Structure formats: structure tokens, C-alpha cells
Amino acid sequence: MKTILGRDHPLAVSGFAGPALILFGLFVLLPLLLAAAATFTNHRLVSPEPTRYVGFDNYTRLLALQVTTVAPLRDATGEVQRDDEGLRYPTWRQVRQARPELAGYRPAWQFELGERRVVLAATDPLFYRSLINTFLFALLVLPLQCGLALGLALLVNQRVAGRILFRTVYFAPVVTSMVVASIVWSFLLNTDRGLINELLRAVTGNPDAGPDWLGESSHALLAIAIMSAWQGAGFQMLVFLAGLQSISSELYEAATLMGANAWQRFIHVTLPGLRNTIVFVLVSTMLMAFGLFTQVDVMTSGGPLDSTTTVVYHAVRSGFRQQDIGYGSTITVVFFGIVLLVSLLQRVLLAKGARQ
Amino acid sequence: MTRPIRHTLLRLPMLLAMCALGVVFATPLLFMFAASFKHDDAIFANLASWTSYVPDAGWSLANYAAIFERSNLPLFLLNSTIIAALVVVGGILVNSMLAFSLSRMRWRGRGAVLAVVVAMMVIPFEVIAIPLLSLVARLPWPGVEAGMLTWRMGWFNSLHVQIIPFLANAFCVFLFYQFFRDIPPELDEAAKMDGAGPWALFFRIILPNSGPVIATAAIVLFIAAWNQYLWPIMVVQGEAARPVQPGIQQFFGRSNSWGQIMAYASVVTLPVLAVFLVFQRQFVASVAGSGIKG
Numbered sequence: 278m279k280t281i282l283g284r285d286h287p288l289a290v291s292g293f294a295g296p297a298l299i300l301f302g303l304f305v306l307l308p309l310l311l312a313a314a315a316t317f318t319n320h321r322l323v324s325p326e327p328t329r330y331v332g333f334d335n336y337t338r339l340l341a342l343q344v345t346t347v348a349p350l351r352d353a354t355g356e357v358q359r360d361d362e363g364l365r366y367p368t369w370r371q372v373r374q375a376r377p378e379l380a381g382y383r384p385a386w387q388f389e390l391g392e393r394r395v396v397l398a399a400t401d402p403l404f405y406r407s408l409i410n411t412f413l414f415a416l417l418v419l420p421l422q423c424g425l426a427l428g429l430a431l432l433v434n435q436r437v438a439g440r441i442l443f444r445t446v447y448f449a450p451v452v453t454s455m456v457v458a459s460i461v462w463s464f465l466l467n468t469d470r471g472l473i474n475e476l477l478r479a480v481t482g483n484p485d486a487g488p489d490w491l492g493e494s495s496h497a498l499l500a501i502a503i504m505s506a507w508q509g510a511g512f513q514m515l516v517f518l519a520g521l522q523s524i525s526s527e528l529y530e531a532a533t534l535m536g537a538n539a540w541q542r543f544i545h546v547t548l549p550g551l552r553n554t555i556v557f558v559l560v561s562t563m564l565m566a567f568g569l570f571t572q573v574d575v576m577t578s579g580g581p582l583d584s585t586t587t588v589v590y591h592a593v594r595s596g597f598r599q600q601d602i603g604y605g606s607t608i609t610v611v612f613f614g615i616v617l618l619v620s621l622l623q624r625v626l627l628a629k630g631a632r633q
Numbered sequence: 634m635t636r637p638i639r640h641t642l643l644r645l646p647m648l649l650a651m652c653a654l655g656v657v658f659a660t661p662l663l664f665m666f667a668a669s670f671k672h673d674d675a676i677f678a679n680l681a682s683w684t685s686y687v688p689d690a691g692w693s694l695a696n697y698a699a700i701f702e703r704s705n706l707p708l709f710l711l712n713s714t715i716i717a718a719l720v721v722v723g724g725i726l727v728n729s730m731l732a733f734s735l736s737r738m739r740w741r742g743r744g745a746v747l748a749v750v751v752a753m754m755v756i757p758f759e760v761i762a763i764p765l766l767s768l769v770a771r772l773p774w775p776g777v778e779a780g781m782l783t784w785r786m787g788w789f790n791s792l793h794v795q796i797i798p799f800l801a802n803a804f805c806v807f808l809f810y811q812f813f814r815d816i817p818p819e820l821d822e823a824a825k826m827d828g829a830g831p832w833a834l835f836f837r838i839i840l841p842n843s844g845p846v847i848a849t850a851a852i853v854l855f856i857a858a859w860n861q862y863l864w865p866i867m868v869v870q871g872e873a874a875r876p877v878q879p880g881i882q883q884f885f886g887r888s889n890s891w892g893q894i895m896a897y898a899s900v901v902t903l904p905v906l907a908v909f910l911v912f913q914r915q916f917v918a919s920v921a922g923s924g925i926k927g
Contacts, residue, residue, distance in 0.1 A: 285738040289831045293738065294746070297731035300801035304768075305753055305761060312764035322770060432651050437644050439651075445913065446655045449662060452909040454860035456878045457898045460885050461665045464895075470677045472664065507658065515917055568759040571862050575882055589759045596763035597867045605763040613760045620755045 309613070315606035322600040335607040341400040343382055346393045347372055357392060366394050404608065406583050407591040410498060414587065415566035417502035423558055425506055426513030431547075433514065434521045444518075448511035455508065459575035462504040466490040491577055494584035501572045501585060509565065513558045520554030521547070553627060560623040564616060588612050662902075669696055669896035676891050696896035700884070705872050706900065709880035716795045716876055717858040723800045724854045725847055731801075732809030733835050737821065747810070753803040759863065766867050769794055794868050795876065799858060805850045812846035813839060848915040852908065859905050877901045 316335050320328040349357045349364040358365040373379045385402035386409065388395055399405050433444045450458060465472045474487025490500040524547065532542045548555075570589040573579055579586035579594075588608065596605015663686050668676045670692040678685065700706055734740070735747050769788040776783050788794035816839065824834045840847070862878040869875050881897050888894055909916055 285740055285831065287740070290734055290738055290740045293730045293734035293831065293835070294740075297727040297801045297806065298746070300727060300797070301750075301753065301803075304765060304798040304801070305756065305803075308761045308764035308768050309756075311768055312761075315764065315767065320767065322767060429654065432647060432654070435644065435647055437648055437651070443651050443655055444917075445910070446659050448917075449906065449909070450658060452856055452905045453662065453902050454862070454878055454905070456860075456862050456882050457665075457902050458661070460881065460894060460898055461661050463885075464668075464891065465661060465664070472660070507661070511658075564755065564757055568757045570759060574862075574866075575885070589762075592759075592763055593863070593867070597766060602763065602767040606767075609760055609763050613756075616755070616757060616760060 312606040312609050312613075315603050316610050318603045319601075320603045320606075322597075322602055324600075328603075331603070335604050338400050338604070339404055339607050339611065341382070342385075342405070343379065343398045345372070345376070345379065345396050345398055346390075347396055348393055364389070364392065364394075369396075372396075403583060403586060403591055404588075407586045407588050410583075410585060411567055411569060411587045411589075414498055414502055414569055415563055417499060418505050418566050419559065419562055421502060422506040422510050422562055423513060423555075425510040426558065427517050427551075429510060429514040430517035430521055434518060444514075447514055450508045451511040453508065455571040456575055458504065458508045459572045462500075462507075463491065463576050466500055466504075468492065492581055494580075494582045497577050497581060497585045501569075501576060504576075505566075505569075505572060509562070513562060516558055516561075517551065517554060520551045524550035556623055556626045560619060563619055567612070567616060567619070588615075665895050665898050665902070668892060669899045670694070671696075671892055673890055673892050676895075696890070696892040697900070699890075700893050700897050700900070704880070704884055704897070705875075706877075706880065706884075706897065708872065709875055709877045710900070712792060712874060713859055713876040713878075716792055716861075717855050719796050720799050720858040721851050721854045723796070724802055724805060725850050727800050728802055728805040728850065729809045729813075729840065729843070729847070730835070732806050732813055733831075733839060735806075736810050736813040737834075737839070738831065750803050750806050750810075754807060756803075762863055762867065765798060769798070769868065789868050790871055790874050791869075792874050795858075795861065795865055795874070798864075799854075799861075802854065802857075805853060808846055808850055808853075809843070812843060816842060845915060845918070848912055849918060852912050852916050855908060856905055 317330060317332060318328050319331050319334075347366050349366050352358055369384055373382070379398060381400050382398035383400075383402045384396045385399040385405040386397040397405065429447050433440050433447070466474075468474060468487065468489040471487075471490075473490070477487040478484055488496045490496050528546050528550070529542060532546050537545065568589055569587045570593065573585045573587055573590050574593075577585045579590055589612070592605050592608040592612065595601050595608060667686045670688065672691060672693075672695070675691050731750075735743060735750075771786065772788050773784040773786055774788055774791070774793070776785050820838055820842070821834060824838050829837065860878060861876060862882070865876050865879045866882075869879065878901070881894075881901050884897050885894055
């Protein structure tokens with residue numbers, strides 16, 4: 278075979294690049310293509326029935342959403358009825374019977390607006406619930422974890438004795454598996470005997486203090502966010518540390534000469550110098566938050582009352598536990614779209630920073 | 634006041650903050666290790682006191698003896714060790730070879746392949762998990778039955794289903810690519826003068842000079858492989874091919890002895906913690922490097 282001048286022999290190139298490229302193609306790109314195709318079928322993992330083309334059925338089932346308002350119940354005189362909890366409304370079953378277009382829909386989210394109730398009804402309310410939970414989790418964990426990481430990096434960046442030891446301690450949770458971290462924290466978060474409530478009771482002096490962290494829908498996601506921040510902050514700390522060390526010390530010296538105090542140096546030298554690092558850390562933490570699965574699977578199984586069900590948890594439940602690959606793939610594809618949007622956001626933010 | 638003393642005084646609040654955070658970060662793991670040596674009744678006694686973290690006469694290895702006797706932990710440890718070792722060795726080989734072809738060889742489409750590899754770094758495994766599940770259900774695997782080569786459909790309940798999909802790793806390719814790019818080209822020239830082809834160049838010159846990046850890739854691959862959870866719970870049903878993370882999750886669900894659960898957690902955590910402590914410097918460098926890619 279003739280080799281083109283200036284190029285390496287194709288056999289040698291394919292010998293080096295081939296194995297990894299075949300593996301990438303087979304286990305990353307092909308699954309993505311299969312997922313896109315599976316969303317249009319009713320494919321099941323093990324099924325006696327042949328796979329059928331179903332068009333956009335999976336997408337409709339996943340995304341169908343109707344916003345409807347429900348009027349409160351009125352008594353014979355036309356007055357609205359009230360009980361201890363406020364206005365009384367008809368049950369969802371009654372609403373659905375009155376309006377045939379709502380057949381198959383269940384409420385995903387509801388709130389009260391004046392004297393009526395607004396209901397977001399979906400054919401898969403759990404998907405919207407899990408989408409809201411996933412974003413809520415990202416919103417909780419993002420400031421917690423990134424703020425903590427920046428604080429740790431600033432501390433570890435000081436020239437004090439033992440900083441390597443502290444860096445090691447802060448980073449140790451990162452190498453601990455998420456399963457182990459979740460199990461240990463289930464124990465620490467135990468309502469009656471866990472260390473965290475024990476400390477809360479000691480600090481407040483109230484023997485009844487301390488919520489049922491994983492058993493109340495209002496606290497479970499927060500508890501998981503705190504635990505995840507503890508587990509992951511060490512990673513972002515190291516990334517911030519690399520960013521801090523790349524800021525030239527001359528900038529700090531110049532700022533000091535101009536009379537800037539420590540806070541002013543932080544605002545005018547450190548933060549602008551960390552701009553790209555901050556964007557990277559925020560985006561990578563967000564992607565990690567969107568992938569939330571293990572903590573939920575080990576600590577709460579999606580409960581209580583679906584308050585910790587996430588998009589990935591929902592996808593695994595549909596695609597794996599219920600073996601509905603078509604539907605699970607549809608959730609996956611929608612999730613992938615969200616991930617792409619987030620990483621696109623990073624590109625835009627970074628490009629903006631480069632232009633400034 | 635002399636300067637060093639003033640310096641120390643200014644640093645005091647900083648040191649206090651570091652210590653306070655150090656306690657917060659270390660407590661859960663210290664608690665895990667301490668509880669693993671205790672009898673269940675003793676675990677909850679004066680939990681908030683520092684004395685519960687100091688060994689006393691009540692500490693014993695009974696929990697460890699119990700979990701090795703009563704569960705299949707040794708088998709799960711062996712499975713995880715095999716999986717992690719093969720992922721590390723195979724992963725280093727295929728990823729560094731692709732990186733070599735991207736940084737040291739000239740061929741058409743090189744730029745496009747590099748761009749795809751960089752793009753793949755942002756795809757979380759969770760996105761691929763479900764479609765990959767349906768793919769491996771349909772892949773054949775060779776076997777020998779009565780002296781004949783046979784093909785078994787599906788990769789479920791095996792070790793290879795936990796190894797092969799994780800060999801190629803975009804982040805590792807990128808790590809190697811960055812490192813190889815910075816090796817001076819004079820090294821290649823000298824080897825080529827001596828008549829070395831690309832294989833000799835790679836295995837005799839480039840790889841032996843890549844110690845730090847090999848260590849980094851090994852750590853990244855090892856930790857990812859050892860801590861796998863989502864994938865094995867989907868593809869492994871029986872105990873024969875089960876690795877440690879689903880193993881401890883199952884033990885957590887079944888056992889009501891907190892001492893034994895913590896002993897199990899300690900055994901699962903120690904290998905990774907040890908690898909981290911030994912290779913700490915490379916580890917820090919690898920994570921710091923991941924920030925530059927943004």
C-alpha cells in the first residue's frame with residue numbers, strides 16, 4: 278500500500294486509534310442512536326410481543342400536560358364551602374368525570390390562586406414531579422457545594438502548617454463511594470438516635486428538636502443535598518485551588534499597593550481571576566446534580582410521597598424495573614436534551630468571558 | 634509585636650475555621666470506622682462526645698468476623714478487584730493508544746475525532762445507561778460447550794459486561810492527549826533516526842516516559858470502576874458476578890446490625906482510600922487538570 282507523503286500508514290493509525298474508537302462507537306454512540314430510535318417504539322427488555330412502531334406515543338405520554346382550574350365546592354346558598362384547611366374542592370375523580378378531555382390525566386402540581394385551584398395535570402405526573410425535584414435539588418446543592426468548595430479552597434490556599442493534611446481530609450469523602458456515603462448518612466440523619474439530631478438537641482436544649490430528615494417530604498431533598506455537598510465539595514475545592522494558584526501574585530501585590538484590603542482583593546482580583554473556573558465548577562456540579570440517582574435509591578427510594586424521585590430515578594424505574602425500554606429511553610433522550618442545553622450554556626458563558 | 638507572632642495571630646481564625654470544617658468533613662467517616670468496631674448497643678451511647686471515637690475495651694473485630702462469615706463479601710471483593718484491575722489495565726492501553734494517534738500521528742479526520750472525544754466528556758453515564766442496557770441484552774458472547782464454539786445471547790450476569798463498556802474513557806483520552814502533546818518532538822526524531830516504527834516509538838519511548846499521566850488515569854479509572862452502582866444493579870441479578878457496591882446496598886437492606894453494616898462499609902471504602910492516600914499527589918494533579926478543560 279502506498280503511503281501518502283506526510284501521513285502515517287493507515288494500518289498503523291487504525292491499530293492505535295481503532296480499539297478505543299470501536300469501543301466508543303459501540304458503547305457510547307450506538308446506545309445514543311438506539312435510544313433515539315427506541316423512543317418511537319414500545320420495545321421491552323424481555324417481551325413475547327414483537328416491538329412495534331408507535332410514533333410519538335412515548336413523547337405524548339411523557340410530556341402531555343394540561344393546565345386546568347378547579348372551582349371550590351359551593352353549598353345550596355351558593356356560598357363556598359370551607360373546612361379547617363381552607364376552601365373545599367371536589368376530588369380529582371369528580372373533576373375528571375365532569376371533563377372528559379382530562380381522561381388519563383392526573384395532577385402533577387397544584388396551587389391556589391384567589392378562590393380557585395390551578396392544577397397542572399399530566400399523563401405522567403411523576404415525570405413532572407421528578408423534573409421539578411431534579412431542578413430543586415440542583416438549586417439546593419449548587420450554592421451549597423460550590424460555596425463550600427470555594428471556601429475550602431481559599432482556606433487550603435493559605436500558607437499555614439498542615440494545609441496538606443486538611444486538603445486530604447476535605448477530599449476524603451470524594452473517594453468514598455456514593456453508596457457508602459448514603460448509608461453512613463442515613464445513620465447520621467436518623468430521627469431519634471442520629472448524630473445530627475443529637476447535636477441539634479444539645480445546641481437548642483429542646484429534647485424534641487430535630488426533624489425526621491428522610492421521612493418528611495419537606496426535608497428529604499434538603500438532607501440529600503447536604504449529604505451530596507459533603508461528598509462532592511472536595512472535588513470542586515481542588516479545581517478552585519488550581520484556579521487560585523493560576524492567578525498571578527503580582528495582581529495581589531498591585532492591589533495591596535493601591536490600598537485594597539483583603540475583602541477588596543477578593544472581589545476585584547480573586548473573583549475575576551476565577552471566572553472561567555467558576556463557570557466550569559457550576560456547570561459540572563449542575564450536570565452531577567441532574568444525574569442524581571444513587572443517594573435517592575439507597576436513602577429514600579424516591580419517597581416520601583415522591584418528594585425525592587428524580588429524572589434518572591424515574592428513567593431507571595421505567596426502563597429497568599418495569600423493563601419498558603421505549604419509555605425509559607424517551608425519558609433519557611429528554612434528559613440528554615437538558616444536559617446538552619446546560620453544556621451549551623457553559624460554552625456561551627465562556628465565549629462571553631473570552632470576549633471581555 | 635514581632636512579625637511572625639502577628640502573622641500567626643492573623644491566621645488564627647483561619648486555622649480555627651479549617652479545624653472546624655475538618656471535624657465536619659472527617660466525622661462521618663471516623664464514625665463509620667469507630668462504629669464498625671463496636672457492639673450495636675454501644676454505637677448510640679454518647680454519640681456526640683469525642684470519646685466515642687477513641688478505642689476502648691469494648692472494641693472488637695467481631696463485626697468484621699461476622700460479615701466475612703455470613704455474607705458473600707469475599708466473592709464481591711474478588712469481583713470488584715478483577716473488574717477494577719482489568720478496567721485500569723485495558724483502559725490505560727486503549728485510551729493512551731488513541732491519544733497517541735491523535736497527538737503523534739498524521740491522518741485525515743484527526744481533528745474531528747478529537748472534537749468528538751472532547752464532546753463526549755460531558756455526556757453523563759446516566760444518559761447512556763438505559764439504552765446501553767437494551768444493547769448488551771442483544772450482544773452475543775462466545776462460549777465453549779462440549780468442545781464446540783457456541784454463542785450465548787446477552788451479556789447479563791457476567792464480569793465482562795461490567796468491564797468492556799468502561800474501557801474507552803473520553804476523559805482519560807484527553808488526559809493522555811494533553812500529556813503526549815507536551816512531550817518534546819526531539820524524542821520521536823531520535824527514535825525514528827534509529828529506524829523505530831510507531832509501535833516501538835509508543836511502547837519503548839512514549840509510554841515509559843508517561844509515568845505521571847498513567848498514574849492519574851489509573852486512579853480515575855480505578856475509583857470509577859470500584860464505585861460503580863447504577864450499572865451493576867441493572868445488569869447483574871445473581872451473586873456470582875456481583876461487585877461490592879450493590880453488595881453493601883443489599884446488606885444494608887437486609888441487616889439490622891449497624892455495627893456490621895459499618896464494618897461492611899469500612900471494608901468497601903478502605904481499598905479506595907488507600908489508593909488515594911498513596912497516589913495523592915497525582916490525584917490532586919488529575920482533578921486540577923480536569924478544570925482546565927473547561
